[in-house]
Amino acid sequence: MINTEDWQFKFLLREIKKSSKIDVEMYKENFLRRRIGIKMRDRGIESYYEYAKLIKDDEAELNSLLNTLTINVTEFMRDKMPFECFKDLLLPQIIEKKEKSGSRLIRIWSAGCAYGEEPYSIAICALEFLKDRDEKYTFSIYGTDIDKNCLKNAEIGIYPKKSLKNLSKWQVINYFYEIDGSYRIKDEVKRVVKFRYHDLTNEETFSKFFDVIFCRNVVIYFSEEQKRRALRNFYDSLLNGGFLITGRSESMLPSFLGKLKAINTTEKVYQKFPFRA
Incomplete structure (x- = not known):
């Protein structure tokens, strides 16, 4: 028999999919619970059901959650x-x-x-x-x-200097324009x-x-x-x-x-x- 917390968690995942058209169940459950739990603590919310109601009515919170769930690495030539x-x-x-x-x-x-x-x-x-x-x-x-x-x-295609740290000086000069401390990728690329x-x-x-x-x-x-x-x-x-x-x-x-x-x-x-x- 499914317990209340598990039911609420499944309800939240359905609400995320309904509101965003993204099926976050692609991710491992422990990963989802950990990331969502961080967002809930930040908002002072204790139940998955209450958080589901929040993201249904608050598009900014939904987008913030999705950004938390997606793994976005910001470096050129990483590894x-x-x-x-x-x-x-x-x-x-x-x-x-x-x-x-x-x-x-x-x-x-x-x-x-x-x-x-x-x-x-x-x-x-x-x-x-x-x-x-x-x-x-x-x-x-x-x-x-x-x-x-x-x-x-x-x-x-505009990036902070820190994301270019793995590039050589020659690569930065040849493939980027420097604009007010940021770097824009050249049209050739x-x-x-x-x-x-x-x-x-x-x-x-x-x-x-x-x-x-x-x-x-x-x-x-x-x-x-x-x-x-x-x-x-x-x-x-x-x-x-x-x-x-x-x-x-x-x-x-x-x-x-x-x-x-x-x-x-x-x-x-x-x-x-x-x-x-």
Whole structure:
């Protein structure tokens, strides 16, 4: 028999979904209870039911809660090794494959992109990779998130100095304009990145034919079922032989180990086997 607190918690989750159109049950329950509990204590509210009534009537509180539940990291080239692996290991393989097929388009998806630092970092790596080469390739990079405020800021592309701390002085000079102590990404980088709203656990695949998908430190907070949905989405979205890069602390579900082969166990880089699940 469900107790009162559990019933109220489920009621709150339904109210969040009804008001925001976001199914937060994708996250692990202990993560949700911890984050929501912090917001309730800040407001002096003791029951999930009372907090559900608050977010129903207070859009600002709902948005504040959603910002608390989404994990938004604000650094360029956060953990440099995955980006170096992308540039030094994956891109040469992709280019070799494109030369054989005659294609000149390379498509990359940054899933759970927050304020846009990751897809812009990917774009910088791509531009650096091509600058000393004669080949003419077009990069199409997509950044997706469920936080619409993050996506708006990502499209603007203005960042505080601290978010550039992992970039070299040369990269800052070449890819940013300094404006009153902040830094705006240059059009050369912006033009290859597009931002879209997308829920990773949606059964509908975002798009297909990606060469690389980055999804780092996002699904670690998902329940196992929602993680399975996200991984299925990624698998269906990748080209045969395409690559998935996850976070170092994230483990692959056993049901996908025969479909996504680990090619770098340290940086958690996987390659799609050329057959459907």
